[in-house]
Amino acid sequence: MPVKIAVNGYGTIGKRIVDAVLSNKDFRLVGIAKYRVDYSAYLAARKGIPIYVPRERASEFREAGLEPHGYVDYLFEEADLIYDASPGGKGAGNKKIYESYGKPGVFQGGEEPGVAELSYSTLCNFEEALNKKYVRVVSCNTTGMLRLLCTLHREYGVKRALSVIIRRAADPKEDQRGPVNSILLDPPSIPSHHGLDARTVAPWLDIVTAAAVVPTTLMHMQFIEVELSTQVNRGDVVELLDGINRFLLVESASTGIDSTSKVMELARDSGRPRGDIYENIVFIDSLSINASRLYLFQGIHQESIVIPENIDVAYAMLGIESDPLKVMERVDSTLGIGG
Amino acid sequence: MPVKIAVNGYGTIGKRIVDAVLSNKDFRLVGIAKYRVDYSAYLAARKGIPIYVPRERASEFREAGLEPHGYVDYLFEEADLIYDASPGGKGAGNKKIYESYGKPGVFQGGEEPGVAELSYSTLCNFEEALNKKYVRVVSCNTTGMLRLLCTLHREYGVKRALSVIIRRAADPKEDQRGPVNSILLDPPSIPSHHGLDARTVAPWLDIVTAAAVVPTTLMHMQFIEVELSTQVNRGDVVELLDGINRFLLVESASTGIDSTSKVMELARDSGRPRGDIYENIVFIDSLSINASRLYLFQGIHQESIVIPENIDVAYAMLGIESDPLKVMERVDSTLGIGG
Amino acid sequence: MPVKIAVNGYGTIGKRIVDAVLSNKDFRLVGIAKYRVDYSAYLAARKGIPIYVPRERASEFREAGLEPHGYVDYLFEEADLIYDASPGGKGAGNKKIYESYGKPGVFQGGEEPGVAELSYSTLCNFEEALNKKYVRVVSCNTTGMLRLLCTLHREYGVKRALSVIIRRAADPKEDQRGPVNSILLDPPSIPSHHGLDARTVAPWLDIVTAAAVVPTTLMHMQFIEVELSTQVNRGDVVELLDGINRFLLVESASTGIDSTSKVMELARDSGRPRGDIYENIVFIDSLSINASRLYLFQGIHQESIVIPENIDVAYAMLGIESDPLKVMERVDSTLGIGG
Amino acid sequence: MPVKIAVNGYGTIGKRIVDAVLSNKDFRLVGIAKYRVDYSAYLAARKGIPIYVPRERASEFREAGLEPHGYVDYLFEEADLIYDASPGGKGAGNKKIYESYGKPGVFQGGEEPGVAELSYSTLCNFEEALNKKYVRVVSCNTTGMLRLLCTLHREYGVKRALSVIIRRAADPKEDQRGPVNSILLDPPSIPSHHGLDARTVAPWLDIVTAAAVVPTTLMHMQFIEVELSTQVNRGDVVELLDGINRFLLVESASTGIDSTSKVMELARDSGRPRGDIYENIVFIDSLSINASRLYLFQGIHQESIVIPENIDVAYAMLGIESDPLKVMERVDSTLGIGG
Ligand SMILES: NC(=O)c1ccc[n+]([C@@H]2O[C@H](COP(=O)([O-])OP(=O)(O)OC[C@H]3O[C@@H](n4cnc5c(N)ncnc54)[C@H](O)[C@@H]3O)[C@@H](O)[C@H]2O)c1
Ligand SMILES: NC(=O)c1ccc[n+]([C@@H]2O[C@H](COP(=O)([O-])OP(=O)(O)OC[C@H]3O[C@@H](n4cnc5c(N)ncnc54)[C@H](O)[C@@H]3O)[C@@H](O)[C@H]2O)c1
Ligand SMILES: NC(=O)c1ccc[n+]([C@@H]2O[C@H](COP(=O)([O-])OP(=O)(O)OC[C@H]3O[C@@H](n4cnc5c(N)ncnc54)[C@H](O)[C@@H]3O)[C@@H](O)[C@H]2O)c1
Ligand SMILES: NC(=O)c1ccc[n+]([C@@H]2O[C@H](COP(=O)([O-])OP(=O)(O)OC[C@H]3O[C@@H](n4cnc5c(N)ncnc54)[C@H](O)[C@@H]3O)[C@@H](O)[C@H]2O)c1
Known part of the structure; x- marks a missing residue:
């Protein structure tokens, strides 16, 4: 029932x-x-x-x-x-x-x-x-961050993480919130609260986060750096993320999709209701690995993630x-x- | 077949x-x-x-x-x-x-x-x-303008029309076109070409148009003034437009919808594919009539109209x-x- | 003293x-x-x-x-x-x-x-x-409108005026106000209060105003239509405005200046303190006259006008x-x- | 002579x-x-x-x-x-x-x-x-980055650096370039060319850079992480930067300045020609130190730096x-x- x-x-x-x-x-x-x-x-x-x-x-x-x-x-x-x-x-x-x-x-x-x-x-x-x-x-940003970090932690161990969050200013429907032409440090200190929030779920996580708000409505963009416990192979990480539905891997080189607006166009064209994207949007061309350090950009569709x-x-x-x-x-x- | x-x-x-x-x-x-x-x-x-x-x-x-x-x-x-x-x-x-x-x-x-x-x-x-x-x-702007003007002309006669077009800068997917923080007169002279374009379809139309581009992607907004051949009653015009599917009448006071972003939210929530709005979006609270002069704002969803x-x-x-x-x-x- | x-x-x-x-x-x-x-x-x-x-x-x-x-x-x-x-x-x-x-x-x-x-x-x-x-x-918008309309009235008589105001969303320093990506009708009805405000100074004025807010910080842009009591000659109007310091005539064709951001660059380059422009910025290429009707765009630098x-x-x-x-x-x- | x-x-x-x-x-x-x-x-x-x-x-x-x-x-x-x-x-x-x-x-x-x-x-x-x-x-971004990194290197030794650059989309005068409502990865891969460019000046530098373009005209914003060769004291770093004119230290808590638009207002109010800021704008509240790791945000006024x-x-x-x-x-x- x-x-x-x-x-x-x-x-x-x-x-x-x-x-x-x-x-x-x-x-x-x-x-x-x-x-x-x-x-x-x-x-x-x-x-x-x-x-x-x-x-x-x-x-x-x-x-x-x-x-x-x-x-x-x-x-x-x-x-x-x-x-x-x-x-x-x-x-x-x-x-x-x-x-x-x-x-x-x-x-x-x-x-x-x-x-x-x-x-x-x-x-x-x-x-x-x-x-x-x-x-x-x-929250949306913490959810997106944790999906990635817990997945990497389970597989490889996460020693330390850093995220710089480029935040959307307002949801699409909100026409009162700004900024219109500014980059706003929110907060103007480092770390931001996002790392603390992540640790309410994953207390083992050693993370620093910093956040700036920019004049866009579509999506947050997270830069992520992770120091893993082991050396990893880029192909393996791609395969790992590709195997989990909560990650949507977007290849820029072949598709031409290199921005949040182009991702949203993809969602609209794909017939997603409201153009929603429930997944972490991993810009896979940005995933790069240097020994045990991993870098990537991921988009976070705040309205639906x-x-x-x-x-x-x-x-x-x-x-x-x-x-x-x-x-x-x-x-x-x-x-x-x-x- | x-x-x-x-x-x-x-x-x-x-x-x-x-x-x-x-x-x-x-x-x-x-x-x-x-x-x-x-x-x-x-x-x-x-x-x-x-x-x-x-x-x-x-x-x-x-x-x-x-x-x-x-x-x-x-x-x-x-x-x-x-x-x-x-x-x-x-x-x-x-x-x-x-x-x-x-x-x-x-x-x-x-x-x-x-x-x-x-x-x-x-x-x-x-x-x-x-x-x-x-x-x-x-074009999108001319289509939206003509739907309205031809409808009014057929019913009441249009003596003269004026439109000030507040144009969207780029389509949502386009991330190379600006302006980012400017109002751009396009053209810096009056009249703009939109009136000429309208007359390729409706040569009887006496119209002046002016256009400025603003930093938004969602929709064009047209201010329209029409001098009709007869005095009209606001209620009759509302009924006229309401009876034609190509017009979507949006009431601001009761729904809270007073901007292009809120209209787009309505389209997304209504399950429109891609959030498209094929209709002229007539902000009906703006429709006002002064003897034989009619004023209104209408939104034009450039991608689908x-x-x-x-x-x-x-x-x-x-x-x-x-x-x-x-x-x-x-x-x-x-x-x-x-x- | x-x-x-x-x-x-x-x-x-x-x-x-x-x-x-x-x-x-x-x-x-x-x-x-x-x-x-x-x-x-x-x-x-x-x-x-x-x-x-x-x-x-x-x-x-x-x-x-x-x-x-x-x-x-x-x-x-x-x-x-x-x-x-x-x-x-x-x-x-x-x-x-x-x-x-x-x-x-x-x-x-x-x-x-x-x-x-x-x-x-x-x-x-x-x-x-x-x-x-x-x-x-x-206010800034009313001041800009009245400078023009009172000047024209004194010289030619103003029978009727219309203004469509494309408003800046926030002052440059304000990073909390939006909209970020929307055109907001403020108010969603016509006329807006600006005409009423103008009549507190010039009760003889027959004017309709309408206003929309757009995502920019630099300047308001006013489209103005005036029906004068007499037929006028474009050259005379240009000369009239050019003779009054409170109007700054900007020629687009020869200077390339056709947007609010380019006007602000001019102000910065000219060494204006804070880049302020106290004058009505008349985009002179837009000044056009059709019998007794006059049309133009003017920029209004809200911070200083x-x-x-x-x-x-x-x-x-x-x-x-x-x-x-x-x-x-x-x-x-x-x-x-x-x- | x-x-x-x-x-x-x-x-x-x-x-x-x-x-x-x-x-x-x-x-x-x-x-x-x-x-x-x-x-x-x-x-x-x-x-x-x-x-x-x-x-x-x-x-x-x-x-x-x-x-x-x-x-x-x-x-x-x-x-x-x-x-x-x-x-x-x-x-x-x-x-x-x-x-x-x-x-x-x-x-x-x-x-x-x-x-x-x-x-x-x-x-x-x-x-x-x-x-x-x-x-x-x-370039502007590389100049800003190098001023900081060379100064830290001389004083403490820089072992490794990371910068996430939130780039302005266009200069204020440019009204053709976007994006209007998007975050654009430029490039969509990591590292971006900025690190390479920095190494043309400072070949000893171990640095990773990543860059995203956002819809603003005022300034670039750089998040910087530096791993120093020695443990440092926050107060000493503040004093170091404060002693060099090419750094402008902005305190957010006491002044309320926490965004690029508020910094520009400061420059305008200070009577800087064109509102230019030649210095690295160090948001000093963001400067935080964790053992030998240093984090901060700095604004880079692209037009004048x-x-x-x-x-x-x-x-x-x-x-x-x-x-x-x-x-x-x-x-x-x-x-x-x-x-
Ligand atoms: N919008 C986002 O990006 C986002 C993302 C993740 C999480 N969240 C979180 O989700 C929550 C809701 O945010 P939202 O964006 O949907 O807000 P919203 O403003 O869009 O919606 C809130 C709704 O709650 C209603 N409401 C008002 N007072 C209420 C009350 N006392 N009890 C119940 N409902 C009330 C409002 O009428 C409105 O319909 C917040 O905690 C927010 O932080 C938001
Ligand atoms: N986007 C709008 O807002 C809008 C609204 C109304 C009308 N229009 C008009 O519709 C037309 C198409 O505009 P759009 O916005 O769809 O453009 P677009 O750039 O989105 O799409 C154009 C498509 O044509 C393809 N193409 C390139 N060269 C071609 C060729 N020689 N022959 C055939 N196809 C070619 C491109 O690959 C692309 O897929 C234009 O005339 C435009 O003015 C556009
Ligand atoms: N900013 C514009 O574009 C603009 C243009 C024309 C007219 N105006 C009008 O000018 C007036 C001031 O606007 P602004 O943009 O300078 O506002 P602002 O917010 O920039 O400045 C207002 C100042 O008043 C101070 N203040 C707060 N409470 C006060 C009080 N009780 N008594 C005296 N001062 C107090 C604030 O600390 C602040 O310094 C408003 O009436 C506004 O409508 C503003
Ligand atoms: N604008 C910035 O943010 C910025 C910051 C740092 C460095 N730069 C670099 O500075 C250089 C100039 O950039 P800018 O922003 O001043 O460009 P700009 O477009 O503002 O100015 C370039 C000027 O060069 C003139 N010009 C055109 N062709 C020329 C030629 N063949 N020889 C000489 N002059 C010619 C143009 O008429 C124009 O006046 C570029 O290398 C740019 O990458 C720009």
């Missing part, structure tokens, strides 16, 4: 979790919690997604011609698992509500680690999530399946990753 | 024509002409689209693991109609080739009007395209159907416009 | 007023009011500009190694005229303070018109400002000089405009 | 060399070679800079109202030293001309190293330039002064650096 899911918050992340849940027979969507009337409310209604609203907002929705499916309390009551996809920082408050219903919850990377029992990334610590009640899927991990973790938390490989295979196939 | 189509050039416009042809039972795609190995060649191959190449390039494609379906001469020989989707300015040269095969052709807005017997826009001069051999679908007209015109040129309303109904339904 | 000036707020506008005051022998700068320690406080100190701070902030400045010249109450007490250059909307509150000292004040365009007795633009209504106590210099008017108005308010031509000649010469 | 200087090419770099020469009593500007009539020709004429043109272009200049000072052959004949500031790649051809006049020349970073006897950066190899005839000042080195090198090539410290002191004082 499918697991009943509530999604609290229907923004960039929430709407993608909803679509992932709808495409997966192991889950059943009870509905979403919406707090404001906007175009996404109309669109959800048109798609037949049940909308639950706070009691005090119901009349507002009705006046807009949107009859709510019910109130949010019913939604939480009914669900087996609640996805919190509220704006960063709101999760801690929401958790109290979930606890009052005795319901487990998945939080996002915008929350402090303390909101949950565990910070999570499938390729690093799936097993630790088994039967946990509150788990936090780390955390979706697979969000679904994976439900399998662990609810004890549906305890083998991460099987979980990823299942999740990837419903999302159209790999294959 | 479906009409056999060749598409010459597989870039921004060509690939969309291909998809439109594939989704329409009245047509059958013979194949595309490709001149260079790049990611779109691989993607076309993976989608099962027959690729035809110049003889002298065949080995290049084979070395890249792409066995061509045949040579371009066969493609042109076989087709009933050739779409020219080559870079602006190449069409005139290509036309000689099409003529040598005795095949009719549809050209794009990047060509000089003289390349064809007729410059075309469905809502203006469908009838004139009946049984023509060479027709040019006008000309696709419906490209398909429409084939019905006229080949004499498949002579009623433009029936043609648009047919084309719109295959493209998922309206409904 | 020079007039004693206080400047309240030392941001984009305030620091330019300070420099204009310092370069003009008719005025003497008492000092500036600063509320926060930041680089501009250090810079002001290094330039020898007296800094006055609120009593409760004095220790903060001292700890940062910046000994304040005194407290703001002394500054206001001492001044003959106070320039309010606080963030838009703060002026109304500040006015109460100025009144409590019985001091006249000049407000900026971010305030509501009601903050002052008069909304002001030199080429329109200098005479009305004579001996006024509180005057508001209208209101500075001359801010200085002009002091001459009127304090009764130093009542002939606007003499005032402008004086102000222009101290600012290095024209000549 | 001052050394006679010719500047061949009057673009971004050339006009700054001219201004540096004009401000320095050790040199006398014979004139500039101009090849096209544009606004900078008018501006040079207005500033009284002698313009020399190719014979065949003289009439073009005359028709534009610009009487040339003479022909380029005279300019080269007359000069003791020629600065080549032509577009990248043209220098090799120009060199033949300089040789035909037997004149020494300084080339820019856009040329291949082979154009000159020596690739040059003052803090690395001033002495090698003594009495050389053809020297190439390395190579100017001091261009002037320095003339002292060496012409044997005017052989002590680099004295040369830098002299050059810095004429350019307003430090002090």
Whole structure:
């Protein structure tokens, strides 16, 4: 019997979790919690997604011609698992509500680690999530970084890592955030918090991160340097990454794809819903190895990269399946990753 | 029996024509002409689209693991109609080739009007395209402008029009074109060529246009002022446009959509392939009327707006159907416009 | 004896007023009011500009190694005229303070018109400002628009005007405001408030304005259409504008300057302080005339365009000089405009 | 007696060399070679800079109202030293001309190293330039990198370095180059050519560089990691850099300056001509040290950073002064650096 899911918050992340849940027979969507009337409310209604609203907002929705499916309390009551996809920082408050219903919850990377029992990334610590009640899927940049570093660590041992993150300024829909013509150090000190965040999942990791924000909306770009415990062969690393669906290897020389905008064009042309790319986009021509040091660039599609991990973790938390490989295979196939 | 189509050039416009042809039972795609190995060649191959190449390039494609379906001469020989989707300015040269095969052709807005017997826009001069051999679908901005002006002219009479076009700098995939931080007058004189181009289709039109390029990739934005022959009622104009599928009316106040990026988010969320918007995006809150003067802003999705007209015109040129309303109904339904 | 000036707020506008005051022998700068320690406080100190701070902030400045010249109450007490250059909307509150000292004040365009007795633009209504106590210099876009329209009105009569304003998203220093990749209708309705604002100065003006924000920091660009009361000759209009220092005529064909970034390069190369351009930048190739209709593009350097008017108005308010031509000649010469 | 200087090419770099020469009593500007009539020709004429043109272009200049000072052959004949500031790649051809006049020349970073006897950066190899005839000042990014690395190497020894360069897309004046909304790997492989270029000056340097282009015009941003030969103390490094005028240390916490746009605002407010910053802009809060590893971010103002080195090198090539410290002191004082 499918697991009943509530999604609290229907923004960039929430709407993608909803679509992932709808495409997966192991889950059943009870509905979403919406707090404001906007175009996404109309669109959800048109798609037949049940909308639950706070009691005090119901009349507002009705006046807009949107009859709510019910109130949010019913939604939480009914669900087996609640996805919190509220704006960063709101999760801690929401958790109290979930606890009052005795319901487990998945939080996002915008929350402090303390909101949950565990910070999570499938390729690093799936097993630790088994039967946990509150788990936090780390942020987009951390997710992308950890997929790579945990994979390399498992295979070769990672002694030390460095990442310089060239961050996108705003999501495509956000037209209020800048900068317009600047490179913004965020933070202006080194290390940035991303390394710390990675260590909430992988405490063994010796990493320094630095981050600068640039005027683009499409994707983050991570430069990565890794010092491995052993000398490795470039071909072996390529084969390793190529064998894992969560990495999409892009060859620049033969395809002409050498920028984030060209990658997005590929995603649009490939028919990916919303042009989403769930995978780490490894610019494979940049992967270079010097003795035990490995360098590469990878693109991180901030809007969608955390979706697979969000679904994976439900399998662990609810004890549906305890083998991460099987979980990823299942999740990837419903999302159209790999294959 | 479906009409056999060749598409010459597989870039921004060509690939969309291909998809439109594939989704329409009245047509059958013979194949595309490709001149260079790049990611779109691989993607076309993976989608099962027959690729035809110049003889002298065949080995290049084979070395890249792409066995061509045949040579371009066969493609042109076989087709009933050739779409020219080559870079602006190449069409005139290509036309000689099409003529040598005795095949009719549809050209794009990047060509000089003289390349064809007729410059075309469905809502203006469908009838004139009946049984023509060479027709040019006008550019994205001109297409958007003419859809509106011809519709208003038919209903109310257009005495005079003005358009200030805020142009996107580059298509999303193009990462070489700027400006990065500038507003570029293109041209620095008034009027711009857009008005002239509109008059190749609608010679009755008294119009002044001016254009500035700004650093964005998503869409053109047109400010339009029209002096109508009669006083009109705002509600009537809204109803008029709302009744024609080629216009998408976006209400800002209730939906929160007041920018090109939010419109694109709507398109992505709505599941439009590639996030394309074939319609004129009329920001309906901006539609205001002062006696016989009408003002509005409309967004023009440069990558896709000309696709419906490209398909429409084939019905006229080949004499498949002579009623433009029936043609648009047919084309719109295959493209998922309206409904 | 020079007039004693206080400047309240030392941001984009305030620091330019300070420099204009310092370069003009008719005025003497008492000092500036600063509320926060930041680089501009250090810079002001290094330039020898007296800094006055609120009593409760004095220790903060001292700890940062910046000994304040005194407290703001002394500054206001001492001044003959106070320039309010606080963030838009703060002026109304500040006015109460100025009144409590019985001091006249000049407000900026971010305030509501009601903050002052008069909304002001030199080429329109200098005479009305004579001996006024509180005057508001209208915003950058309105100032640029009014310079042109009042000049044309005086000479030819303006029957009707239209402006489409392509707005810069943020000032160069602002790295938090967007959009990054969007055209934002602000407002999504027509008319925008700019026409209303212009009418606070020129109530006779029949004008429609519309505005869109684009991702650039350098300058606003205004498309202007004017219906004049008489037929005019292009050469005469060029001569008219060329004869007034507040207009800088830029010829594109011979100089290659056809964009806001190239204009800014000209300003930098010309040695303008901060690269400022106090004048309306009239792209003279765009000036075209069709019977009694005139069209043109003008660039508006938002950071500096209101500075001359801010200085002009002091001459009127304090009764130093009542002939606007003499005032402008004086102000222009101290600012290095024209000549 | 001052050394006679010719500047061949009057673009971004050339006009700054001219201004540096004009401000320095050790040199006398014979004139500039101009090849096209544009606004900078008018501006040079207005500033009284002698313009020399190719014979065949003289009439073009005359028709534009610009009487040339003479022909380029005279300019080269007359000069003791020629600065080549032509577009990248043209220098090799120009060199033949300089040789035909037997004149020494300084080339820019856009040329291949082979154009000159020596690739040059003052803090690395001033002495090698003594009495050389053809020297190439390395590019903006390489100059910035080498200033830092040679300084650290002299003091502590540099074992290994890494730089991730976040490149500006275009110079402020350039409105044709993109990308508008993309991060472009240039090159898509690692290492980029910058490390190689650095080794043309400092062959002892073990360095890996990677580069991505982002949509901004103001400045390059370099992330730098250096493995030093000894453990160092952060305070000592700060003191070291602070003691050298070619480094401008910017503290973010106290000044609020944490982005390239805010740095440029500082330069404008400080009255720097054109808002130029000749120094490496070291974001000092980012300087962090972990045992013998040092990390930092530095901004590189591409338009002006190579100017001091261009002037320095003339002292060496012409044997005017052989002590680099004295040369830098002299050059810095004429350019307003430090002090
Ligand atoms: N956008 C990204 O790039 C990205 C990537 C990875 C992780 N995240 C994280 O995901 C979370 C959600 O971010 P987003 O980008 O989807 O934000 P968003 O602003 O797009 O969406 C947030 C949604 O939550 C709703 N909401 C507001 N208050 C709420 C409340 N109290 N409870 C529940 N919902 C509420 C809003 O109406 C909105 O629909 C954040 O923690 C963020 O840090 C975002
Ligand atoms: N992109 C837009 O916004 C847009 C909008 C409306 C109309 N148009 C017009 O459509 C036409 C195509 O533009 P696009 O944006 O698709 O260009 P594009 O550069 O994206 O694609 C052009 C394609 O033509 C191929 N090609 C090169 N030489 C060719 C030749 N001699 N013959 C045939 N094909 C050749 C190229 O390999 C490429 O695949 C132009 O006339 C353009 O003005 C473009
Ligand atoms: N920036 C422009 O493009 C522009 C153009 C024309 C007019 N204006 C108008 O000028 C005014 C100032 O704008 P700005 O761009 O200089 O803003 P800004 O943010 O650059 O500067 C405002 C300054 O005021 C100080 N301040 C904060 N609170 C204050 C208070 N209560 N009293 C006095 N000062 C205070 C701030 O510390 C800051 O130094 C606004 O009304 C704005 O609308 C701005
Ligand atoms: N702009 C930068 O960021 C930067 C930084 C460091 C180094 N450089 C290097 O400096 C050199 C000049 O670059 P720029 O940015 O000043 O270019 P630019 O395009 O701004 O200026 C080049 C000038 O050379 C003139 N010119 C054209 N052909 C010429 C010829 N055959 N001989 C002499 N002059 C000719 C042009 O008219 C123009 O005035 C290049 O090697 C470049 O790589 C540029």
